[in-house]
Amino acid sequence: MDIKKYIRNFMDYKYLLFELVKKNIKLKYRRSYLGILWTLVEPLLNMFVLTIVFGTLFGRDDRTFPVFILSGRLLFSFFSSSTKAGLKAISGNAAMIKKVYVPKYIYVVSAIISNFITFLISLIVLVGVGAVLKVKPTIYLLQAVIPIIVLLVMSVGIGLLLATLDVFFRDIEYIWSVATTLIMYASAIFYSTDRVANTGNAWIFDINPVYMCIANFRNAVLYGQPMNMVYFARSSVIALVLLVAGIIMFYKNQDKFILHV
Amino acid sequence: MKENVAISVKEAGMRFNLNQEHVDNLKEYFIKILKRDLKYNEFWALKDVSFEVKKGERLGVLGLNGSGKSTLLKVVSGVLKPSTGKVQTRGVVAPLLELGAGFSPQYTGRENIYLYGAVLGYNKSFLDDKFDEIVDFSGLGEFIEVPVKNYSSGMKSRLGFSIATIVEPDILILDEVLSVGDKKFRSKCEKKIMSMFDRGVTVLFVSHSLEQVQRLCDKAIILDSGRLVAHGPVEKVARVYKSMTG
Numbered sequence: 109m110d111i112k113k114y115i116r117n118f119m120d121y122k123y124l125l126f127e128l129v130k131k132n133i134k135l136k137y138r139r140s141y142l143g144i145l146w147t148l149v150e151p152l153l154n155m156f157v158l159t160i161v162f163g164t165l166f167g168r169d170d171r172t173f174p175v176f177i178l179s180g181r182l183l184f185s186f187f188s189s190s191t192k193a194g195l196k197a198i199s200g201n202a203a204m205i206k207k208v209y210v211p212k213y214i215y216v217v218s219a220i221i222s223n224f225i226t227f228l229i230s231l232i233v234l235v236g237v238g239a240v241l242k243v244k245p246t247i248y249l250l251q252a253v254i255p256i257i258v259l260l261v262m263s264v265g266i267g268l269l270l271a272t273l274d275v276f277f278r279d280i281e282y283i284w285s286v287a288t289t290l291i292m293y294a295s296a297i298f299y300s301t302d303r304v305a306n307t308g309n310a311w312i313f314d315i316n317p318v319y320m321c322i323a324n325f326r327n328a329v330l331y332g333q334p335m336n337m338v339y340f341a342r343s344s345v346i347a348l349v350l351l352v353a354g355i356i357m358f359y360k361n362q363d364k365f366i367l368h369v
Numbered sequence: 370m371k372e373n374v375a376i377s378v379k380e381a382g383m384r385f386n387l388n389q390e391h392v393d394n395l396k397e398y399f400i401k402i403l404k405r406d407l408k409y410n411e412f413w414a415l416k417d418v419s420f421e422v423k424k425g426e427r428l429g430v431l432g433l434n435g436s437g438k439s440t441l442l443k444v445v446s447g448v449l450k451p452s453t454g455k456v457q458t459r460g461v462v463a464p465l466l467e468l469g470a471g472f473s474p475q476y477t478g479r480e481n482i483y484l485y486g487a488v489l490g491y492n493k494s495f496l497d498d499k500f501d502e503i504v505d506f507s508g509l510g511e512f513i514e515v516p517v518k519n520y521s522s523g524m525k526s527r528l529g530f531s532i533a534t535i536v537e538p539d540i541l542i543l544d545e546v547l548s549v550g551d552k553k554f555r556s557k558c559e560k561k562i563m564s565m566f567d568r569g570v571t572v573l574f575v576s577h578s579l580e581q582v583q584r585l586c587d588k589a590i591i592l593d594s595g596r597l598v599a600h601g602p603v604e605k606v607a608r609v610y611k612s613m614t615g
Contacts, residue, residue: 124487131484135475207470209447210488279394363450367385 117211125214125221132193132222147229151182155237162298175238175330180297180322182230183256187263187318188288190223194267195274195284202369212362216271220263234329246332254335255321255328255343262317262347268354275365295319317343370457375540375571376422376445381454383415383440383595414440415451416595422588424459424539427572429582429603431610432592438575441592442466442542445573460539460571461490468529474518478509478528481517485532499535506561507531508554527554534561537568544575583607 137143158181159174170176197215198205205212238245273280294312296304296319304310313319320339327333370377387410415437422428432438443449444456446464471488472481482503486496504513507527517525543562566572566585576582582589582603589606591599591613599609 120490121487123492124490127484127487131473131476131480134480135473138475204471204488205448207448207467208464208488277395277398279396283395366449 121211121214124210125218128214128218129222129225132218133225136222136226144229147226148233151178151185151230151233152237154181155233158298172241172243172330175234175241175243176300176326177298178234178237179326179329180295182227182234183259183322183325184292184295184297184318185230186223186227187259188292190220190227190263191266191270191284191288193219193223194263195270195281197267198271198365199274199278199369205369206366212365213268213358216267216358217264220260220267223263224260238329243330244332245329248328248332248334250328251335252325252328254340255324258340258343258347259318259321261351262321262343265347265350265352265354268358269350272354272357272361275361275368291316291318295322297322314342317346370459373423374421375424375426375459376428376573377455377457378421378441378445379419379455381415381418381441381444381451381456382413383437383444383449384452385412385414386410387412414595415444415592418454418592418595418597420590420597420600422571422573424571425569426588427566427574427586429586429589429606430573430575430592431577431579431582431589431606433614435594436592437595438592439544440595442544442573442575446542458540461536462540462542463489463533463536463538464542465530465533466542466544468526468533470529472517472525472529475516477516478504478513478520481528482513482532485529486535489533489536491536495536503528503531503535506535506557523551523554530558534565537565537570540571540573541565542573542575545577579607579610 133144137146140146142149155174155178158177162177163170163173194216197219198212201215204210205215270280270284294316296313301310301313304313313323320336320343324335324339324343327335418437418441420428430438430441440449442464444451445458446462446466447458448464471485473484476484479500482500483493483496504510507513507524507530509524509528512520512524517528520528541562572586574582574586586603588601589599589603589610590597591606591610593613599606
């Protein structure tokens with residue numbers, strides 16, 4: 109593995125990465141009326157619905173519940189849409205891959221980065237709602253960056269893994285869709301972990317890295333507390349393992365993509 | 370690879386696995402593994418092909434349909450990795466094949482110039498500089514601001530050709546792409562390509578037309594069922610080809 113060669117290759121194509129990310133974002137809402145505003149409106153609408161259903165209807169009167177929901181939902185949305193986009197990144201670009209040489213990981217990475225950027229834009233909603241509900245920012249707010257980065261690394265790793273699998277097995281798309289639904293229900297997005305604590309199922313939260321990132325994000329943004337170091341350590345290890353596994357699997361199989369895609 | 374060599378192909382082979390039934394989902398895959406039914410038919414599109422192209426040489430690639438010409442081009446341009454052997458190239462390779470493959474239909478011509486340019490390895494400042502030249506050469510005028518999905522196939526090819534040839538690559542790979550567009554555009558294309566020849570660009574040219582190969586190339590090879598059967602100065606190889614094809 110000649111590292112210098114890969115770095116040089118990346119430098120040659122880094123403008124392409126930029127252009128692909130730009131394209132994904134520009135085209136995402138090009139023909140819709142609200143366009144990029146949907147990145148802000150959609151989480152807001154979602155938050156209203158979830159607050160009404162799980163808040164008012166379920167009898168919660170916690171003033172900051174919408175922020176609780178939103179923080180979980182935004183992070184989870186990023187995870188689910190970026191891994192889904194990464195999954196399709198190779199088979200979806202089959203035509204180009206068969207005609208012209210481009211380092212293939214660029215397709216997967218660009219899909220995830222464009223989702224990351226729209227995620228960052230959607231955080232504006234969180235800031236807005238937090239301000240309206242008078243959530244006080246503390247110094248721990250700066251820590252919010254860490255679980256976000258862990259989630260990003262994890263998404264890239266999973267994206268590479270899924271993209272590779274999707275080339276050979278087209279049904280991975282459906283399997284992953286079910287998996288993300290499961291992860292969503294297990295990530296305490298619209299309910300608090302206290303509700304589950306007594307049922308003996310709380311172990312789920314201790315192994316779900318997406319929940320761990322959400323929990324630490326909420327510590328930084330909503331509760332003004334230091335990070336849960338156990339969660340940080342566990343989720344980072346999982347993220348790194350997935351990244352390495354993704355890179356290896358992708359690298360080992362990328363020359364076969366063109367034959368199956 | 371020696372200094373003066375632009376393309377080096379050593380014992381290159383390309384094997385494709387032809388499945389009787391294409392297995393592309395998990396259920397069938399597992400069933401076949403359990404039944405030990407996973408059969409592959411091997412097809413060697415290229416077998417043991419070796420040749421060198423020196424800088425500035427123009428090599429014609431002749432052969433009947435299915436002889437492996439397109440596969441050879443894909444291997445040299447890096448789209449396919451050879452199953453066996455080694456392929457090396459020196460310098461920037463511009464494959465003028467299936468132009469406009471990198472176009473995004475919802476994007477306008479202008480946006481695609483930057484996107485396709487990036488796919489070919491150009492950077493933003495270069496594309497900014499050459500933007501007007503590209504649009505001029507393509508003859509698209511104000512259509513450059515229209516989404517590419519509304520272009521005719523001729524317009525797409527013209528735009529693709531303009532972007533791909535704006536830079537003088539070290540190695541040019543051509544197939545019968547020269548036959549696209551109206552007479553005016555075709556002669557513009559030929560002039561552009563000829564000017565590149567004059568500047569010593571190395572060329573790999575695939576064609577069915579013996580006449581074109583004899584006109585444009587100085588050396589040639591013949592592929593037959595994936596194997597290299599002739600290699601040498603174009604006149605000699607032309608005679609072999611004529612005798613092969615009767």
